[in-house]
Amino acid sequence: MKILVVNGPNLNMLGIREPKLYGRETYEDLCRLIREKAEELGVEVSLFQSNSEGEIVTRIQQAYGQEDGIIINPGAYTHTSIAILDALKAVGLPAAEVHLTDINAREPFRRISYAGMACDRHYIGLGMEGYLRALEDMAPDGRKSQETANQP
Numbered sequence: 487m488k489i490l491v492v493n494g495p496n497l498n499m500l501g502i503r504e505p506k507l508y509g510r511e512t513y514e515d516l517c518r519l520i521r522e523k524a525e526e527l528g529v530e531v532s533l534f535q536s537n538s539e540g541e542i543v544t545r546i547q548q549a550y551g552q553e554d555g556i557i558i559n560p561g562a563y564t565h566t567s568i569a570i571l572d573a574l575k576a577v578g579l580p581a582a583e584v585h586l587t588d589i590n591a592r593e594p595f596r597r598i599s600y601a602g603m604a605c606d607r608h609y610i611g612l613g614m615e616g617y618l619r620a621l622e623d624m625a626p627d628g629r630k631s632q633e634t635a636n637q638p
Contacts, residue, residue, distance in 0.1 A: 488554050543573045
């Protein structure tokens with residue numbers, strides 16, 4: 487099984503950007519955790535991060551016929567990008583939305599998730615653990631239990 491993990495703008499700044507909100511762990515720490523969990527689960531994982539909406543759309547489109555699922559944290563594009571929503575819908579792959587913080591408890595504009603509308607699972611406010619739960623649930627022998635996912 488192949489899973490694409492897409493991270494949007496400013497995720498590369500983890501550990502630097504608002505550490506009181508996002509913590510001190512870095513993007514490299516996140517990538518290491520994801521790779522370790524993927525290896526444990528016997529899943530192949532591709533990691534992608536971009537600050538550019540168009541590059542994210544292109545990478546999602548490239549997943550068609552190549553990957554079996556997508557885990558996405560679109561960052562700020564969560565609340566603005568219909569293009570990312572359309573790309574996720576176009577490829578038709580199982581998709582999970584991840585957010586480090588609880589977007590529903592933050593500013594009102596953050597409570598709308600366009601990308602989330604194309605995702606069947608949501609991991610909101612669980613920190614980096616959200617990515618690991620998404621991987622576990624997507625894996626062929628994953629838990630796939632409702633209690634592991636927060637619904638929007």
